[in-house]
Amino acid sequence: MPIPADTPAVDRTLLRDDVYRRLRDAIVDGTFAPGEQLKDLELATWLGVSRTPVREALMRLAHGGLVVTLPGRSTTVSTLDMRAVWDARDVVAAMHELAVREAVPAMTEADLAAMRDANRRFRSALEAGDVEAALRADDELHGVPVAVSQNRALAAVLDDLTPVLRRAERLRFASPGGRASVDRHDELIRLCAASDGEAAAAVAFDIYHSLPTDPQTADPA
Numbered sequence: 001m002p003i004p005a006d007t008p009a010v011d012r013t014l015l016r017d018d019v020y021r022r023l024r025d026a027i028v029d030g031t032f033a034p035g036e037q038l039k040d041l042e043l044a045t046w047l048g049v050s051r052t053p054v055r056e057a058l059m060r061l062a063h064g065g066l067v068v069t070l071p072g073r074s075t076t077v078s079t080l081d082m083r084a085v086w087d088a089r090d091v092v093a094a095m096h097e098l099a100v101r102e103a104v105p106a107m108t109e110a111d112l113a114a115m116r117d118a119n120r121r122f123r124s125a126l127e128a129g130d131v132e133a134a135l136r137a138d139d140e141l142h143g144v145p146v147a148v149s150q151n152r153a154l155a156a157v158l159d160d161l162t163p164v165l166r167r168a169e170r171l172r173f174a175s176p177g178g179r180a181s182v183d184r185h186d187e188l189i190r191l192c193a194a195s196d197g198e199a200a201a202a203v204a205f206d207i208y209h210s211l212p213t214d215p216q217t218a219d220p221a
Helices: 012-028 039-049 049-065 082-106 109-130 131-149 152-173 176-193 197-209
Strands: 067-070 074-077
Touching: 012 049, 012 074, 012 152, 039 049, 039 067, 039 131, 049 067, 049 152, 082 131, 082 152, 082 176, 082 197, 109 176, 131 152, 131 197, 176 197
Parallel strands: none
Antiparallel strands: 067 074
């Protein structure tokens, strides 16, 4: 039987990115624990894909510091390396600072409303002790300036490095200190609404750069 000439090809880029996100999220949320060995065949079976996108995703995760790969031997989930967290924190903070600086002149009332709504949900999630919901709301809030900036290079850097911070942030948002983040978000939104790009960018930087060296004693961020 001839292969139809007009059948669209599977978007391999989307498949690769989806596999990466699924594995990344499974590491960040603790489905795969630190030190656990990851086997590409088992992962491919779990995700229902071939081994190729799994291998590509593991290489990308290794680049981001979430897994440790020994060529020809094994791939394991990395432990929470605070030096890696600090390094990623510095870059992520700078990227959010740049995103806000670029976004503020173009922000609309709808953008500001989306940030306010995300912060309300963030507050509610913290009060309920729902760390997963808090992380999602925090992502949505900070994602607004990133989207408005339309800086694809910036977004790509954040996509690679933000997961390195997630395990530390999970501990922070589970602690009482994480609740101070609500006020920092309010200040960020107020400055964005006032079109004070420089001051808003400084707050955005500090929100991420104030991630503590010891996540068990988490303070505002």
